[in-house]
Amino acid sequence: MFKHRNQFPKYLGISRHLSALATCALLISSVIAVLGSQIAMAVESDLSYLPEGQNYDVNIPKPADVLGYPVGTWHVRHDQLINYMRALDEASDRVSIEVTGYTHEQRPLVLMTITSPSNKANIEQIRQAHIDRLAKGEAAGSEDPLVIYMGYSVHGNEPSGSNASLLVAYHLAASQSPEVEKLLSENVVLLDPSLNPDGLSRFAQWANMHKGYNLVTDPMHREHREHWPSGRTNHYWFDLNRDWLLLTHPESKARIHQFHQWRPHILTDFHEMGTDSTFFFQPGIPSRKNPWTPETNVTLTNALGQFHAQALDANKELYFTEESFDDFYYGKGSTYPDAHGSIGILFEQASSRGHAQESINGLVEFPRTIQNQVTTSLSTFAGALANKAAIAAYQKQFYNDTQKLIDDDDLHGFVIRATKDLTRFDRMLSILDAHQIRFRVLSDDAQLNDTEFTKGNSVYIALDQPQYRLIRSLFSERKRFVDNTFYDVSNWNIGLAFNLDYYAVKQSERRKIKTTDEAWNVESLRGEASKISSQAYAFAFEWHSANAPAMLQDLLEKGVQARVAGDGFSAKLIGNNSSSESVHSFAPGTVMVPVGLAQPDGLITMLEKAQQQFDVKVHSITSGLTPTGIDLGSRQFAPVLTPNVLMVGGVGTSQYDMGEIWHYLDTRVGLPATLVDLHNLDTLKLDRYSHIVFSSGRYNAVDKKTTDAIEAWVKAGGVLIGQKSAVSWFAKQGWIDNEVLSSEAVEQSFPVKGLQYKDRQDLASKKRIAGAVFTANIDLSHPLFFGYERDTLPMFKTSNLVLKTADDPFVEIANYVEKPLTAGYASDEMESLVSKTAAVVVKPMSEGAVIGFVDNIHFRGYWDGTNKLMANAIYMSPLL
The missing domain is CATH 3.40.50.880 (Class I glutamine amidotransferase (GATase) domain)
Incomplete structure (x- = not known):
């Protein structure tokens, strides 16, 4: 199966764990082998998906007890899924559930922590000790837990993962088998049952509304051919599996916050692919790995892959690996962890895209797709247990290797300068902050490559920090690669994305950079808000800010008459001190609100509220006659109406x-x-x-x-x-x-x-x-x-x-x-x-x-x- 087995290094004691690996593999094979013949379209019980001999606690509800039917009979909606997970939280002393945020459609995002009762009682101390070890570059001891993050169905129309999460959660909460008790007493499982609640609910509704008493397996049947937009996406039709790095959406922001709260050793990402496919698990194509990801990551992924293979072999399931998918873009669920010393693993199951569909491999039935996701969830636990020492030690090696990369790098860091659009710059910094990338404000001006980076208005991102690899990725200008085939994008440079001046500071230039301990303060750069004078002839605000369009739209909707300037001009302003007056130069595109036109009542109050809400300064102009440029009554001031x-x-x-x-x-x-x-x-x-x-x-x-x-x-x-x-x-x-x-x-x-x-x-x-x-x-x-x-x-x-x-x-x-x-x-x-x-x-x-x-x-x-x-x-x- 593994094409590079002869290159498998004896790393971090993996060879010492081969006997344990084989033992766990035999155990998994014995408990799963019988499952293949048990799964049919008419699912009789939730237990049909799960290993025998688990001595399940009768006080823990099965999914069917809450849903009213066994998993796989219908596609679960997000509200049903959450209701069941909350029922587990109520019934089990192993389970706790936390709402981490809300989707655009206000569905709760939840993260379940599943571990032994004793661990649960000390969960915050366990989490903090793990984070402290990472910060010091220390390896976990044999008694320290692994943190295993199980993430399901980031694409809403790939629902077998979220449906499988019901069964995995029940298994962990209710099983009284020695292997599950050992797993939970020695480790912490984090379970995210639905990475995309809005998309999952959209697709569940589609699939369920087309299900009849007699299933139609014809691929052309409407059930299998979603209408636009598909359930793959979130509320705004974005692919959330491309948003781990970009953080455009609340789902991603909540997830990344939890990732850094826990920094898991392993993170799984359960997907589906085309109906005519089989099953895929990582590693992907070796030549398409991100160059900042260590080879040891692939080694450990391979070690875990042996467990997936044996479990799927036991069920006689077809699968493949080291093919088709890559690990290059750090903005995906299976690759973001790789930049942090975690092991991200992608699973792809052939999709039924409904309840049952014909394929070149025979009938693809929804319960069978769920079964494979359950099977590989359990094989992940088995592989983690067998390789625990190596996985724990890897995070220490990752820390040490990262520090060596920092020491050997010709670059010291990146300096980046704000523009007049402070809103855009501030959003860029918020992304860095969410990824725990540290930056400092310049305390002195720095002249670099004919560009002046001004104090207080520029920040410095030193490479000597734990997020070195991610920073290098975010500022990459690389154009040539070992393999030029990309499953996704080949660049995501944040400086270029935000159209900002930045400079890569060499080690020899680092003395030119002086920074301060003071935090970035965008409000001090904007200065105090203008006092909007009732004596003004007109009001104006410039178009530089990313918030200026929103401010104009807000004013237009309130009936304010506005003009946009086709050329630049200067104007005399009324200062915050009633006796002061100044001249300000306005750029083309400035929005002007003439007082002399029929304006709505309360214009001053509207402008004051808009200035505060959108952080765009409103200037009070004294006269329509300007010192330079176009006058305020010029034909080059064009009326702008509320757009439709x-x-x-x-x-x-x-x-x-x-x-x-x-x-x-x-x-x-x-x-x-x-x-x-x-x-x-x-x-x-x-x-x-x-x-x-x-x-x-x-x-x-x-x-x-x-x-x-x-x-x-x-x-x-x-x-x-x-x-x-x-x-x-x-x-x-x-x-x-x-x-x-x-x-x-x-x-x-x-x-x-x-x-x-x-x-x-x-x-x-x-x-x-x-x-x-x-x-x-x-x-x-x-x-x-x-x-x-x-x-x-x-x-x-x-x-x-x-x-x-x-x-x-x-x-x-x-x-x-x-x-x-x-x-x-x-x-x-x-x-x-x-x-x-x-x-x-x-x-x-x-x-x-x-x-x-x-x-x-x-x-x-x-x-x-x-x-x-x-x-x-x-x-x-x-x-x-």
């Missing part, structure tokens, strides 16, 4: 891309956008809407009547916005003048002469841009880039869409630089094709405009450097 935005989603569009747009407008801007299915677009009266947004999707089936209506709407003053493949569709309609590079032209850049069949995957990888950073030059004078400070912008590219230039600088307002690849992998051929092509186009069309973003400006809610382009496309559009 239409988002086109549904079947044929990307749920991920549209979810990211919705999430940004809803949670960051506070804009209530209308969502309509693509197939209903032809039924709408478009004149109701000011803006229409298309995400990536397939639009060739949209009929001419609808495209004619859209074009007429734009010409009448509408603003059409699209990204990725929507831009290609815009080009085909003639709504933009730029031509999309054809797939044939891309193919011609990759000659196949001399290649063999085995080279096909490598060739496909070269043609694919799966997630890398490309830099574009941007036109700061264009309204779409108002609020930006630098004339280059890192953009995240997730496709090989190339938009040719039409040599019109008034339309092509962002073009990729000559050598655009900045971080992550793209082949030389693809980088050459992207070089100097268009990244953002804005084409006026009569009274309206068409805006095209070649790439995803909201990537996973993390790419804050480009997030604001959507707000600019909406609120700055009157200037177009």
Whole structure:
């Protein structure tokens, strides 16, 4: 099974534990081997899934006692799952349950702690002692517990994991067998029964509503073909398994907090895959491991894998390993632990996507999928017990090896500077803080590589800290890799994502960096709030802050009449001291509220509350006559009205891309956008809407009547916005003048002469841009880039869409630089094709405009450097 068994090192006493490993394997085989023949569609009992001879405590309720039916009969909803786990908490002295947060839909996120009663009575002391050992780089002793974190179903339509969690929790709470009592007396099990409650409930409803008395196994049956959006995603249609590092959502924030509270030795991540697959467990493809993950991690994962293999062999289940999946992106559940000295393990079960479905391997039945997740949950415990000494010692070795990497590194740390958008910078720091990455504020200015990092306004992230590997990952600009095939993205550089100036400080330069013990204080940098004067001629706030769009939206909804500045100007201000007066320079894009227009009652109070809520300073201007630049009555001050935005989603569009747009407008801007299915677009009266947004999707089936209506709407003053493949569709309609590079032209850049069949995957990888950073030059004078400070912008590219230039600088307002690849992998051929092509186009069309973003400006809610382009496309559009 393991292709590198001959390279298996005798590390940390693994060889000493082979006899224990074999003994535990035989035990697991003996108790599980009988299960295969017992599981059928008509599940008679929850105990059918579990080993015999457990002497289960009759006072502990089985799942069926609370659900009303055995596990696997129906898909469990999240509320049912939580009700059962709370029943276990009530009945068992081994179990405690904690609410760690809430989802967007206000479902509770829970973490169960399952251990012996004596451990439970001292659980905080056990946790703290474990954390203290990690901090000192000490190995756990033989009497110290392992912490094993069991996480289930981060994808809601991969439900076998969460359904299995019911049985695993019951087994641990009720079994009085010697092996379970030993497991719990010597270790602590943390059980997260549902990593994605909103998605799980959505899918359970879908699967259950289509189940009849007679199961339909036809893959084309509606039960097996979810409608848009699928239950895989959370409330905003994000893939939560990509959010462990980015922390866009409450589910991830709560989970990462608990991870660092406990720092488990092992973390499992139970998934499902295609129905025609079998079962997968890690390790994944050896060459696709993150370079900052130690080889010992793979060694231990292999050791645990022997237990999964023996348990699945006993049930005669097909499985595979070291294939298909990788361990590169640190933002996934099975890889985030690897950056912390934990062992993350991915399990993938062929999915029934309902209750029963035909496959090339026979009938895939829901109970059978649950069985395999139960089986490998128990084999994880067995493997952990057999390898306990090696696993405990690994965290000490990880600490020591990390310190050696720090000592040998040519870099000392990274300095990063805030911009005028302190809100964006503060959010970046909050992500670092959540990952327990320490940073200090500069106490003196530092001149590095022609960039001045100013005291109090810049922070320093030293590499000499436990999170060294994660920091190196977060600031990586690596472009070439041992294996260029990526299951996910190849870069997630946080400095580039937030469009910030940063610099890698060499060991020889570290004396240039002076820091203070004082904490980062964003409020002191913003300064005191302005006193909003009733004597003002007008009020104004600038557009730099990420919160400025939300503040403008709030004021517009309250009836405030506002104008946006098409050019810069200076104005005399009323200071906080009534006798003081100053002159302030305002940048293009500044929002001005004229007092002389019909404004709602209580305008002063509205502005005061908005200034406090959004942390955007409001200035009181004394006169419409400005010392420099446009006057306040200039035609270049364009009225901005409350936008009415239409988002086109549904079947044929990307749920991920549209979810990211919705999430940004809803949670960051506070804009209530209308969502309509693509197939209903032809039924709408478009004149109701000011803006229409298309995400990536397939639009060739949209009929001419609808495209004619859209074009007429734009010409009448509408603003059409699209990204990725929507831009290609815009080009085909003639709504933009730029031509999309054809797939044939891309193919011609990759000659196949001399290649063999085995080279096909490598060739496909070269043609694919799966997630890398490309830099574009941007036109700061264009309204779409108002609020930006630098004339280059890192953009995240997730496709090989190339938009040719039409040599019109008034339309092509962002073009990729000559050598655009900045971080992550793209082949030389693809980088050459992207070089100097268009990244953002804005084409006026009569009274309206068409805006095209070649790439995803909201990537996973993390790419804050480009997030604001959507707000600019909406609120700055009157200037177009």
